[in-house]
Amino acid sequence: MSETPVDADEVRHVADLARIDLDDEEVDQFAGQFADILSYFDALDDVPEVDPEADLVNVMRADEVRDGLTQEEALKNAPATEDGYFEGPSVS
Amino acid sequence: MSHDAFITEETIPGADEGPLAGRTVAVKDNISTEGVRTTCGSEMLADYVPPYDATVVERLKSAGATLVGKTNMDEFGMGTTTETSAFGPTTNPVDGDRVPGGSSGGSAAAVAAGEADAALGSDTGGSVRCPAAFCGVVGIKPTYGLVSRYGLVAYANSLEQIGPLAPTVEEAAEVLEVIAGPDDRDATTHEEGADAEYADAADGDVQGLSIGVPTELIEGADERVVDRFHETLDDLEAQGAETHEVSLPSVERAVQAYYVIAMSEASSNLARFDGVRYGPDTDAEGNWNESFAAVREEGFGDEVKRRILLGTYALSAGYHDKYYAKAQDARAWVKQDFDEALSEADVLASPTMPVLPFELGESLDDPLQMYLADANTVPVNLANLPAISVPAGRADGLPVGLQLIGPAFGERTIIRAASAVESSA
Numbered sequence: 001m002s003e004t005p006v007d008a009d010e011v012r013h014v015a016d017l018a019r020i021d022l023d024d025e026e027v028d029q030f031a032g033q034f035a036d037i038l039s040y041f042d043a044l045d046d047v048p049e050v051d052p053e054a055d056l057v058n059v060m061r062a063d064e065v066r067d068g069l070t071q072e073e074a075l076k077n078a079p080a081t082e083d084g085y086f087e088g089p090s091v092s
Numbered sequence: 093m094s095h096d097a098f099i100t101e102e103t104i105p106g107a108d109e110g111p112l113a114g115r116t117v118a119v120k121d122n123i124s125t126e127g128v129r130t131t132c133g134s135e136m137l138a139d140y141v142p143p144y145d146a147t148v149v150e151r152l153k154s155a156g157a158t159l160v161g162k163t164n165m166d167e168f169g170m171g172t173t174t175e176t177s178a179f180g181p182t183t184n185p186v187d188g189d190r191v192p193g194g195s196s197g198g199s200a201a202a203v204a205a206g207e208a209d210a211a212l213g214s215d216t217g218g219s220v221r222c223p224a225a226f227c228g229v230v231g232i233k234p235t236y237g238l239v240s241r242y243g244l245v246a247y248a249n250s251l252e253q254i255g256p257l258a259p260t261v262e263e264a265a266e267v268l269e270v271i272a273g274p275d276d277r278d279a280t281t282h283e284e285g286a287d288a289e290y291a292d293a294a295d296g297d298v299q300g301l302s303i304g305v306p307t308e309l310i311e312g313a314d315e316r317v318v319d320r321f322h323e324t325l326d327d328l329e330a331q332g333a334e335t336h337e338v339s340l341p342s343v344e345r346a347v348q349a350y351y352v353i354a355m356s357e358a359s360s361n362l363a364r365f366d367g368v369r370y371g372p373d374t375d376a377e378g379n380w381n382e383s384f385a386a387v388r389e390e391g392f393g394d395e396v397k398r399r400i401l402l403g404t405y406a407l408s409a410g411y412h413d414k415y416y417a418k419a420q421d422a423r424a425w426v427k428q429d430f431d432e433a434l435s436e437a438d439v440l441a442s443p444t445m446p447v448l449p450f451e452l453g454e455s456l457d458d459p460l461q462m463y464l465a466d467a468n469t470v471p472v473n474l475a476n477l478p479a480i481s482v483p484a485g486r487a488d489g490l491p492v493g494l495q496l497i498g499p500a501f502g503e504r505t506i507i508r509a510a511s512a513v514e515s516s517a
Contacts, residue, residue: 011401018359018404019366019381020397021389030398036460037402041348044418052424059279073143079373088368089376089383 006034095183095192097202101161102128110156112270117152118208120199121162122169123254124243125149132245133167133177133195136391140370146243147278148212148254148271155270160208163198167393168362169216169247171195172462173455174223176395181452186228186491190449193226195219196257200227203257210267214244216252217350218444218469221481224257225444225493228483230264230510231257233469235500236476237282239268240275248357249280251350251473261482261511265290268503284501293504294511299332301509304437306340309468313446316487321443324484324494327516328509338433338440342425343471349422350470351463352406352415358396359403365391398459423474430475434499439509442468444481444493468495478503482510 011031015022022030071084080087099121106112119125122132124142126149131137145153152159166176174197175181182197184190185205192201196213200223203211213220215233224231232255239254246252256267272288274281305325310318325335365371367387376386392400406415433440447465455462472479477497484494494513498506 006405014401014405014408016385017408018400019363019385019388020392020400021385022397023389026394026397030401033398033459034402034405037351037463038405040460040463041352041406041415043345044348044352044415044422047345047349047418047422047425050421050424050428052420052427061276061279069143074369076143077140077370079367079371086368089378089380091380 006031006038095185095188095201095205096180097163097182097198097205097207098161099131099133099164099179099198100129104128104153104159106153106155106157106159108156110154111266112152113156115157115209116160117157117267118160118163118199118202118211119149120165120196120211120213122165122214122245123149123212124245125159125162128162130162130245131179133165133179134391134393134396135178136365136371138178138372142243144243147240147275149243151271163196163202163211165198166195167396168245168358169195169214169219169252170358170395170399172218172222172465173450174198175452175456176393178393183452184227184449187449187489190451190490191226193223193445193449197223199257200224200229200231203227203229203259210256210258210263212254212267212271213257214252214254215473216248216354217473218466220255220257221444221469221479221493221495222466224481226449226491228491229257229259230261230483231255231481232264232268232503233472233479234268234272234503235478237280238272238285238478238501238503240278240281242275242277246361248354249361250357251354261480261507261514262291262294265294265507288503290503290507293507295508296511296515298328298509298512301333301439302437303328303333303335303509304338304433304440305335306338306343306433306440306442308340308343309442313443314448317443317446317448317492320485320487320492321494324513324516325441328512331512331516333512336437338437340429340433340471342422342429343467345422346426346471346474347463347467349419349426350466350474352419353423355399355403356407356416357403359400359407362396362400367391395459426471427475430471430477430497438505440497442495444468444495448487448490448492472497476500478506480506480510482513484513
């Protein structure tokens with residue numbers, strides 16, 4: 001068993017953080033599966049600390065104006081638009 | 093017979109001339125095609141029509157290829173069987189009761205069934221190599237940074253690469269040659285692939301080639317797969333290659349590290365699907381958070397929700413050090429192990445998949461079992477290395493794939509070695 005057993009409340013909390021509604025059946029199903037999967041992930045506890053070789057570099061390009069999507073193209077897939085803008089739900 | 097390899101069948105002509113003129117290519121449905129819907133196998137994007145082409149699609153068209161459609165896939169690339177698609181499963185052309193592997197199962201099935209001369213897939217933890225192995229075709233996962241990801245709908249961007257599938261090593265290499273090379277729209281692409289020539293490396297010459305065999309990637313595999321693997325190695329030795337065992341102790345933690353990293357990146361990448369710029373139009377009432385959550389409940393399937401939630405959990409306060417930070421340590425360890433093994437061998441060889449193709453439905457109810465099947469492919473993505481899966485005969489009538497792993501930008505070496513496997517099969 002994982003040191004961090006996952007119960008239904010915890011699944012609901014994470015789903016809330018991730019902005020996904022779940023029905024009760026999904027909550028129960030995921031709680032069971034997450035216990036197994038997270039206990040399998042516990043094997044990472046014995047991984048030694050390793051210094052990763054830094055082979056990353058910043059890639060910069062000149063800040064020049066380029067062609068982008070037209071307003072029409074950008075809005076094309078939106079379920080709802082108004083006056084050339086995306087229409088979203090109210091924020092509060 | 094239909095294998096449901098395609099989500100959308102549509103002919104998109106390419107240039108009149110070019111290295112791929114006269115060839116048909118199928119494209120995985122998470123790679124953007126201007127004016128042709130790109131669903132990622134998800135209800136969330138069921139009606140999404142990109143206003144632009146992915147760089148790889150532009151390159152295929154310029155090379156003369158005719159695109160023949162968008163292929164079925166596990167939803168957002170999350171799966172090992174192509175059963176999690178919102179548009180239903182693809183079946184394996186070799187045996188219709190079995191899965192084609194995933195997540196690029198539609199691409200592999202289209203090639204295996206002769207419905208396309210070649211195909212593009214994407215490989216985050218084995219998604220090109222697994223279906224290539226299960227369907228008996230060739231699949232290449234390029235070095236990270238060789239192929240542009242511009243226009244690929246992101247799932248786990250530090251791991252994924254677009255790669256070709258084709259009936260033969262040479263044909264897969266021809267497609268790779270067209271799509272490889274730097275792209276100023278993807279800052280992770282590399283100059284090293286600028287003047288790549290791959291097809292002429294498929295000359296079957298393995299005289300003097302040194303092949304390391306990681307013991308950890310053989311242990312626990314199905315005996316029938318292991319038998320085919322060893323017979324193929326014997327053939328390569330007969331052609332002048334030398335084999336020796338190598339040890340990669342870190343790979344015992346690679347599956348855990350892979351899933352923690354991939355799920356964490358997925359939880360962030362898939363946050364863009366909020367139903368405002370694209371996505372299903374729901375009747376959800378309420379404020380932005382409530383409506384966002386309702387769209388995602390409706391638009392995402394189980395496996396996608398599972399990975400977003402686990403990724404959110406792994407990144408959340410209190411668990412970041414336990415899961416995400418440790419997974420990054422494991423990734424560095426895997427990289428170090430491969431560097432060491434490849435300092436004493438030209439390529440490493442293993443079975444691509446430790447199992448024969450699953451029967452349809454077999455793995456759906458037990459996600460952990462499905463994740464374990466990726467043990468031989470995910471270490472390669474963690475280490476950013478190139479690998480190829482090449483058919484190595486059949487066991488009980490089902491295809492077995494052999495995986496060859498090379499050093500970074502060592503595509504020519506793995507292509508050469510794979511072409512020797514092909515000539516002995």
